[in-house]
Amino acid sequence: xxxxxxxxxxxxxxxxxxAGEVSIYVCGPTVYDDAHLGHARSALAFDxxxxxxxxxxxxVTMAKNFTDIDDKIIQKVKAAGQSMPEITSLxxxxxxxxxxxxxxxxxxxxxxxxxxxxxxxxxIQTLIDKGFAYRVSSGxxxxxxxxxxxxxxxxxxxxxxxxxxxxxxxxxEKKNSKDFALWKACKNDEDICFKTAFSSGRPGWxxxxxxxxxxxxxxxxxYSIDIHGGGADLLFPHxxxxxxxxxxxxxxxxxxxxxxxxxxxxxxxxxxxxxxxxFFLKDALQAYDGEVLRYYLNSVHYRNDFxxxxxxxxxxKKRLDKLYxxxxxxxxxxxxxxxxxxKTALLxxxxxxxxxxxxxSLIDEMVTQNNEKLDVNSKDKExxxxxxxxxxxxxxxxxxxxxxxxxxFQIGINEILKNKIEMLLAxxxxxxxxxxxxxxxxxxxELIAMGISIMDTPDGTVWERA
RNA sequence: GGAGCCAUCGCCAAGCGGUAAGGCCGCAGCCUGCAAAGCUGCUAUCCCCGGUUCAAAUCCGGGUGGCUCCUCCA
Numbered sequence: 185x186x187x188x189x190x191x192x193x194x195x196x197x198x199x200x201x202x203a204g205e206v207s208i209y210v211c212g213p214t215v216y217d218d219a220h221l222g223h224a225r226s227a228l229a230f231d232x233x234x235x236x237x238x239x240x241x242x243x244v245t246m247a248k249n250f251t252d253i254d255d256k257i258i259q260k261v262k263a264a265g266q267s268m269p270e271i272t273s274l275x276x277x278x279x280x281x282x283x284x285x286x287x288x289x290x291x292x293x294x295x296x297x298x299x300x301x302x303x304x305x306x307x308i309q310t311l312i313d314k315g316f317a318y319r320v321s322s323g324x325x326x327x328x329x330x331x332x333x334x335x336x337x338x339x340x341x342x343x344x345x346x347x348x349x350x351x352x353x354x355x356x357e358k359k360n361s362k363d364f365a366l367w368k369a370c371k372n373d374e375d376i377c378f379k380t381a382f383s384s385g386r387p388g389w390x391x392x393x394x395x396x397x398x399x400x401x402x403x404x405x406x407y408s409i410d411i412h413g414g415g416a417d418l419l420f421p422h423x424x425x426x427x428x429x430x431x432x433x434x435x436x437x438x439x440x441x442x443x444x445x446x447x448x449x450x451x452x453x454x455x456x457x458x459x460x461x462x463f464f465l466k467d468a469l470q471a472y473d474g475e476v477l478r479y480y481l482n483s484v485h486y487r488n489d490f491x492x493x494x495x496x497x498x499x500x501k502k503r504l505d506k507l508y509x510x511x512x513x514x515x516x517x518x519x520x521x522x523x524x525x526x527k528t529a530l531l532x533x534x535x536x537x538x539x540x541x542x543x544x545s546l547i548d549e550m551v552t553q554n555n556e557k558l559d560v561n562s563k564d565k566e567x568x569x570x571x572x573x574x575x576x577x578x579x580x581x582x583x584x585x586x587x588x589x590x591x592x593f594q595i596g597i598n599e600i601l602k603n604k605i606e607m608l609l610a611x612x613x614x615x616x617x618x619x620x621x622x623x624x625x626x627x628x629x630e631l632i633a634m635g636i637s638i639m640d641t642p643d644g645t646v647w648e649r650a
Numbered sequence: 651g652g653a654g655c656c657a658u659c660g661c662c663a664a665g666c667g668g669u670a671a672g673g674c675c676g677c678a679g680c681c682u683g684c685a686a687a688g689c690u691g692c693u694a695u696c697c698c699c700g701g702u703u704c705a706a707a708u709c710c711g712g713g714u715g716g717c718u719c720c721u722c723c724a
Contacts, residue, residue: 539664558688
């Protein structure tokens with residue numbers, strides 16, 4: 185398996201710190217709002233990584249956190265008049281539900297900041313004791329970036345004296361402009377506070393991930409985990425800070441490899457709350473099938489930016505449709521073994537830093553070749569079994585193609601409509617047999633107007649939702 | 651102001667020094683009562699200018715254009 189390491193900026197062979205096992209930690213969402221397409225893309229990218237590693241025989245342990253203490257959440261609590269647990273559990277549930285609709289598997293460990301306070305406090309105290317962190321009069325605790333000689337190694341940010349250029353407002357009590365809060369003391373009674381030795385308050389954003397990783401993973405004296413993942417925007421400052429805290433607290437590096445996924449853009453611009461162009465996953469799932477969305481969002485390499493657009497989504501659907509039409513032709517057959525050449529090639533493509541484009545092209549070729557074979561001999565039982573097995577393998581590796589194919593083409597059609605379609609088709613078949621083509625074509629027109637396309641096959645007429 | 655990423659057929663998108671994958675669209679054909687579906691065939695020298703090399707879309711330098719990070723962010 186080769187993966188692109190965004191710290192070394194090169195593709196590297198994955199050599200896990202424990203042979204045969206891979207530990208992954210991915211930064212999850214801050215749960216104060218609904219998930220958008222960007223969250224989906226990140227989740228999908230690392231889901232693909234996990235599936236590929238498992239297919240290669242690795243034992244994968246994946247952790248994805250929920251940040252459930254945060255300024256934004258506190259704002260929402262005040263505005264909505266609900267408790268913090270009410271708000272966070274609502275969005276966690278929705279997140280998990282929507283990701284499930286995209287076929288994203290659950291992480292093995294799903295830590296929450298609120299459940300990790302002991303680990304957070306311990307790590308901060310360690311940093312204070314070792315002299316890497318300092319408490320100011322307000323009770324806030326900052327990390328002293330000047331004490332970490334390797335600060336900047338992750339994001340390759342040079343130690344420029346950017347005081348004048350920095351857009352960050354400086355707190356007077358900070359020793360260095362880059363120092364960041366490990367702990368924020370309560371400013372007034374309304375704040376959500378947790379008691380610690382240094383002050384009553386709440387953790388900073390960056391410390392959560394470091395503490396959770398130390399709590400749940402026990403790596404080696406070199407690294408805590410194999411792979412740390414997240415969106416490209418987290419590289420700095422979030423991951424830089426995580427790495428610094430962990431390095432200084434534990435004496436070893438946080439992760440052996442760092443992977444970052446590209447953004448989802450809308451009309452060529454990053455999708456973000458501040459730009460007001462967020463596309464919520466729940467709205468996307470309202471309009472499109474989860475499996476199609478999955479196929480589409482995964483169809484561009486995870487490191488590239490992804491420009492979301494409906495036209496391309498429909499192209500993705502067409503490609504998925506082709507796989508399901510092949511499945512229709514072979515469906516009642518039981519799976520035998522997938523074609524070795526196909527399976528090997530598919531795994532090889534995914535092993536190369538998740539080269540999905542190659543994988544999808546291999547699938548398209550497999551579909552075309554087997555359609556051709558079935559055109560020649562539609563009763564080849566062994567071939568059909570192999571095709572079923574191929575599709576099952578695709579489903580396990582890439583997470584699509586698992587549905588019952590006739591049902592796939594009828595998503596969103598209710599029973600009443602279905603009955604009407606069946607009646608019209610029966611009438612059309614009669615008309616056709618009576619050579620009454622005017623009538624049969626009229627029925628076809630009527631169905632097309634209903635959004636139904638039909639196709640005559642040797643086994644009778646089948647229909648699809650257009 | 652600083653740092654980085656990207657630029658391949660009408661559109662999406664692989665390629666990681668050895669002579670341009672795949673999909674959509676389009677055209678021609680097979681199949682079909684006609685369609686649809688399926689199949690076959692056809693369609694790019696890689697933003698511009700230099701350089702390195704026997705050989706460059708791929709490496710280096712300089713432009714131009716787009717995006718991102720330096721503030722919460724997937």
